[in-house]
Amino acid sequence: MTPPTTSTDWQQRYAAALMNSFGPPKLVLTRGSGARVWDADGKEYLDLLGGIAVNSLGHAHPAVLEAVATQLGTLGHISNFFASQPQVELAERLLGLLGTPGRVFLSNSGAEANEAALKLTRLTGRTEIVSTTGAFHGRTMGAVSLTAKEAYRAPFEPLPGGVTFVPYGDAEALATAVTDKTAAVVMEPVQGEAGVVVPPRDYLAAARRITQQHGALLWLDEIQTGVGRTGTWFAHQNPALFDEPFVEADIVTLAKGLAGGIPIGATIATGATALLFEPGNHGTTFGGNPVAAAAALAVLHTIEADDLLDQVRKTGQALSNALAAEPGVSEVRGEGLLIGADLAEEIAPAVAAAALEAGFIVNSTGPHTLRFAPPLILSEDDVAAFAAALPGILAAAKEAS
Numbered sequence: 001m002t003p004p005t006t007s008t009d010w011q012q013r014y015a016a017a018l019m020n021s022f023g024p025p026k027l028v029l030t031r032g033s034g035a036r037v038w039d040a041d042g043k044e045y046l047d048l049l050g051g052i053a054v055n056s057l058g059h060a061h062p063a064v065l066e067a068v069a070t071q072l073g074t075l076g077h078i079s080n081f082f083a084s085q086p087q088v089e090l091a092e093r094l095l096g097l098l099g100t101p102g103r104v105f106l107s108n109s110g111a112e113a114n115e116a117a118l119k120l121t122r123l124t125g126r127t128e129i130v131s132t133t134g135a136f137h138g139r140t141m142g143a144v145s146l147t148a149k150e151a152y153r154a155p156f157e158p159l160p161g162g163v164t165f166v167p168y169g170d171a172e173a174l175a176t177a178v179t180d181k182t183a184a185v186v187m188e189p190v191q192g193e194a195g196v197v198v199p200p201r202d203y204l205a206a207a208r209r210i211t212q213q214h215g216a217l218l219w220l221d222e223i224q225t226g227v228g229r230t231g232t233w234f235a236h237q238n239p240a241l242f243d244e245p246f247v248e249a250d251i252v253t254l255a256k257g258l259a260g261g262i263p264i265g266a267t268i269a270t271g272a273t274a275l276l277f278e279p280g281n282h283g284t285t286f287g288g289n290p291v292a293a294a295a296a297l298a299v300l301h302t303i304e305a306d307d308l309l310d311q312v313r314k315t316g317q318a319l320s321n322a323l324a325a326e327p328g329v330s331e332v333r334g335e336g337l338l339i340g341a342d343l344a345e346e347i348a349p350a351v352a353a354a355a356l357e358a359g360f361i362v363n364s365t366g367p368h369t370l371r372f373a374p375p376l377i378l379s380e381d382d383v384a385a386f387a388a389a390l391p392g393i394l395a396a397a398k399e400a401s
């Protein structure tokens, strides 16, 4: 019997062996390098989604490869009965980047980073949380209780309670919803899954003021927006998005891009919030493991050494400009390399399909919205290649719809 080699064969085996939680996969990928990936049939794609804002340095980056291989060959996993140097260095580095003294809890995913944060908020003695419409905070029971989308919540109710949702970007609604019983307000500085929604420039400052008035925590979910995605380390410290002085949050959660593709989550807490967890309150077997921490340190080092924040601002602008120049595109939102593009017609899934046909991975977050979250190493040539293909992609999608 000859082993299966085509994408179609792998698709069939996938369907027979994996739970159907994601629908049929669009591609079967075998290899990646830089901002490019190849499928099981040998076809090449420019990856403008980056594993959903995860592959900060692209695929198979030598710095991540070297950090992971060296760390794994030195000390791979030790449990949290013990400490490792990369774990300590990473926590220090994250606090340094945030610029506020605090403490870090390391975990393995975005949802876990938010679960830890949610448990922290309970230790304030209050149980009510204010979240926002359109919010995405993850799929575990605690994280999904903060996530707005009804389809994600309804099948799993009852969820942890006490969560109310206010319109995102509306400071007045927030002021009405927050009371002296509110433990925390949780929000994304820019909403990612909702299709890259940017709030007013003074929204975070208003949220800080309102939470402070009521003794509630401000918790910023930077899982998608953090680690250079918008052209600064944290989106809430991006002058292109928010007025200065930037707010100091009580909790900031990170994950996606932090370790360049190695699973990781980080819950950073500042001030008194940083000291709420005591031994026994929370735990994780894999969290803070030396390999993931070493990968994250390599990512952070490379972003700085290669001046990638500056590059992200430039390539992000070029990609935004290319999208805005298309007659079929009605609005472009976002900052740096987190970009949402609304289409004049409801053909976003068809555009994503036509883009794949043409060798580009893009994501549709809704019927008329495309999202781009490419590797931070994306080059201006890559942007130009996509810009050149875009009119043909839109035409093909229109024809198919």
Ligand SMILES: *Cc1c(COP(=O)(O)O)cnc(C)c1O
Binding pocket: 109, 110, 111, 112, 114, 136, 137, 138, 139, 188, 192, 193, 221, 222, 223, 224, 225, 255, 256
């Ligand atoms: C992706 C995401 C999460 C969940 O992260 P997972 O690693 O998928 O659990 C939470 N919040 C935001 C803003 C995200 O983009």
